[in-house]
Amino acid sequence: MTVARSLLDKLWETHEVLRRDDGTSLLWVDRHLVHEGSHHGFAKLAARKMALAAPELTFGVVDHYAPTRTGDVAPDIRRMIQTLGENARAAGIRLFDLHDPEQGIVHVIGPEQGLTLPGLLINCGDSHTSTHGAFGALAFGVGATEVTHILATQTVWQKRPKTLQITFDGALGAGVTAKDMALHWIAALGADGAQGFAVEYAGAAVRALSMEGRMTLCNLSIEGGARMGLIAPDDVTFAYLKGRRFAPAGAAWAAAVADWRQLHSDGDAVFDRHVSMDASAIAPTVTWGTSPEDALPITGHVPRADGGKDIRATLDYMGLDAGMALTQIAIDQVFIGSCTNGRIEDLRMAAKVLAGRQAVVPGLVSPGSALVKKQAEDEGLAQIFVQAGLEWAGAGCSMCVGMNGDLVDAGKRCASSTNRNFKGRQGRGARTHLMSPAMVAAAAVTGHLTDVRPMLEGRT
Amino acid sequence: MSGWQTLTGSAIALPEANIDTDQLIPARFMSQPRSAGYGGFLLYDARQANPDHPLDRHAAKVLVAGRNFGSGSSREAAVYALVDYGIRAVFAPSFGDIFAGNAVNNGLLTAQIDDDVAALLMARMARTAVAAQIDLGTGRATIAGQDIGFDLDPVRRQKLINGWDDIDLTAQYSNRITTFRAAHFAAHPWAMPTS
Numbered sequence: 328m329t330v331a332r333s334l335l336d337k338l339w340e341t342h343e344v345l346r347r348d349d350g351t352s353l354l355w356v357d358r359h360l361v362h363e364g365s366h367h368g369f370a371k372l373a374a375r376k377m378a379l380a381a382p383e384l385t386f387g388v389v390d391h392y393a394p395t396r397t398g399d400v401a402p403d404i405r406r407m408i409q410t411l412g413e414n415a416r417a418a419g420i421r422l423f424d425l426h427d428p429e430q431g432i433v434h435v436i437g438p439e440q441g442l443t444l445p446g447l448l449i450n451c452g453d454s455h456t457s458t459h460g461a462f463g464a465l466a467f468g469v470g471a472t473e474v475t476h477i478l479a480t481q482t483v484w485q486k487r488p489k490t491l492q493i494t495f496d497g498a499l500g501a502g503v504t505a506k507d508m509a510l511h512w513i514a515a516l517g518a519d520g521a522q523g524f525a526v527e528y529a530g531a532a533v534r535a536l537s538m539e540g541r542m543t544l545c546n547l548s549i550e551g552g553a554r555m556g557l558i559a560p561d562d563v564t565f566a567y568l569k570g571r572r573f574a575p576a577g578a579a580w581a582a583a584v585a586d587w588r589q590l591h592s593d594g595d596a597v598f599d600r601h602v603s604m605d606a607s608a609i610a611p612t613v614t615w616g617t618s619p620e621d622a623l624p625i626t627g628h629v630p631r632a633d634g635g636k637d638i639r640a641t642l643d644y645m646g647l648d649a650g651m652a653l654t655q656i657a658i659d660q661v662f663i664g665s666c667t668n669g670r671i672e673d674l675r676m677a678a679k680v681l682a683g684r685q686a687v688v689p690g691l692v693s694p695g696s697a698l699v700k701k702q703a704e705d706e707g708l709a710q711i712f713v714q715a716g717l718e719w720a721g722a723g724c725s726m727c728v729g730m731n732g733d734l735v736d737a738g739k740r741c742a743s744s745t746n747r748n749f750k751g752r753q754g755r756g757a758r759t760h761l762m763s764p765a766m767v768a769a770a771a772v773t774g775h776l777t778d779v780r781p782m783l784e785g786r787t
Numbered sequence: 788m789s790g791w792q793t794l795t796g797s798a799i800a801l802p803e804a805n806i807d808t809d810q811l812i813p814a815r816f817m818s819q820p821r822s823a824g825y826g827g828f829l830l831y832d833a834r835q836a837n838p839d840h841p842l843d844r845h846a847a848k849v850l851v852a853g854r855n856f857g858s859g860s861s862r863e864a865a866v867y868a869l870v871d872y873g874i875r876a877v878f879a880p881s882f883g884d885i886f887a888g889n890a891v892n893n894g895l896l897t898a899q900i901d902d903d904v905a906a907l908l909m910a911r912m913a914r915t916a917v918a919a920q921i922d923l924g925t926g927r928a929t930i931a932g933q934d935i936g937f938d939l940d941p942v943r944r945q946k947l948i949n950g951w952d953d954i955d956l957t958a959q960y961s962n963r964i965t966t967f968r969a970a971h972f973a974a975h976p977w978a979m980p981t982s
Contacts, residue, residue, distance in 0.1 A: 383980070392818075441981075482964055554884045580977075
């Protein structure tokens with residue numbers, strides 16, 4: 328009799344080079360993705376006079392500092408991009424440079440290029456590396472010291488996390504998305520609710536998601552504290568990957584799919600913790616505070632007190648009154664993009680809301696990659712955004728993190744399809760409300776947080 | 788990196804939950820090389836907004852903070868800012884996983900304490916700097932005269948005490964890594980990128 332194993336068990340075993348007596352594993356890394364922020368790692372490696380262990384498994388991309396608009400580029404931003412280029416050339420790694428037709432956000436282009444595959448271990452010096460777990464890959468963010476270690480050895484030390492299975496039963500309602508599922512569970516469990524766990528998402532509502540939706544869900548795992556999110560690969564996964572640039576082809580494809588079909592938790596696998604959610608009960612969800620756990624259905628009100636937690640400082644920062652309806656919150660601008668919601672399906676949903684309508688506030692739309700940008704232009708989505716009065720920009724992390732100069736001004740309020748409403752995240756003193764791209768589009772049209780569902784009626 | 792086992796210094800309280808790494812070091816400072824020193828960037832915006840911020844009133848080595856300290860972005864620069872300022876230990880009910888890993892790689896202790904212990908310490912400390920002694924060996928500390936125990940993963944404890952460097956540690960396994968690599972790609976040839 329074989330012991331029932333979880334998806335995490337299977338992925339861990341496949342990559343475990345050794346396990347020390349203290350329980351820490353040395354794991355083999357199949358893909359290491361680097362970006363401008365990896366400069367600390369390259370500098371540490373150079374200081375030790377070491378070379379890359381596996382340049383053929385290392386891929387670089389310009390995203391965090393990528394300018395998305397035309398015009399002058401600040402010297403420190405230019406320097407960050409140049410430094411990555413120099414490091415990539417010296418190390419002999421493939422770089423998706425600023426003007427590469429396949430450039431984009433690392434967590435968008437990894438899957439897009441077929442660099443992300445089921446069964447791989449993927450690391451990147453970015454916390455949203457959990458995104459790639461949507462393919463059934465073991466993917467997690469690392470810090471600069473770990474980046475250096477991976478560059479030097481193509482391995483990473485890691486203690487196996489506990490397992491948390493979150494099941495979404497039932498079906499999502501119209502206008503409700505993976506973003507809402509994520510904010511829903513994070514609000515329920517807390518921003519540290521899944522610390523120390525790898526989350527595996529399961530259930531009918533997860534199976535029904537496209538790859539874009541699954542990536543959004545896994546992307547936000549870290550906002551609930553989990554370094555890794557996982558979804559077992561299936562035919563939806565394989566259909567997405569087939570024919571991608573770096574994906575296996577021909578006979579290798581068939582062999583790969585045969586392997587990948589084993590990548591699921593066995594029926595009687597035991598999880599350290601299990602949480603069940605009813606997908607049909609989830610409403611479009613928005614954040615009101617400065618942590619992703621500060622999330623509520625759009626039909627709700629700004630809380631007066633949050634379980635004893637003193638929220639005065641939060642409401643002060645956000646400029647909100649306790650008890651006001653969420654739909655009364657007026658916004659100054661919108662942003663659509665990021666590794667969370669910058670993919671083609673996200674843009675399609677926002678465009679569906681915006682078609683034939685006008686935004687009453689300014690806004691920026693930054694596609695997740697140059698290929699997403701081209702596809703959106705080919706499909707006529709870009710024209711819808713422009714006709715609605717929004718700015719259509721280039722691809723990058725953009726206003727999610729503001730490193731490239733796409734910032735929200737102090738005191739301004741932004742409805743944003745991004746992942747973090749932290750104080751100062753989108754700019755010093757900026758006020759961020761997280762929501763799905765469709766909800767951002769609805770807010771753009773009305774000028775305040777708005778339930779998108781009535782605006783989608785009659786639109787297919 | 789040199790290890791440490793005991794520490795004596797002053798402690799201050801930051802009685803807030805969810806002090807994320809974006810707050811610990813705002814993104815706009817992250818293009819600076821480490822050699823410039825990151826201490827001045829620590830909680831920069833919070834300190835600007837509050838001229839009487841505890842970090843500017845006292846030269847602390849120890850912080851006591853609310854739950855989910857260091858959550859969010861994987862930026863190790865958040866740890867650099869703390870360490871370059873002079874912080875060697877943070878006590879909180881919970882920590883961001885990636886932050887905690889980064890911390891130990893830079894000699895910074897992330898000591899987990901219960902919610903009620905954190906509340907008790909914060910009440911005792913208020914806005915003052917208090918004396919703190921920490922012993923990694925016993926897993927106990929005295930802060931503001933209060934003797935407390937703290938949780939720390941045994942692996943991290945050993946790493947802090949010994950000042951281990953992972954790359955040096957891993958070097959002894961290089962043959963096993965080479966062997967593993969060959970077997971791994973033989974078993975999963977599709978795992979090698981195609982073009």
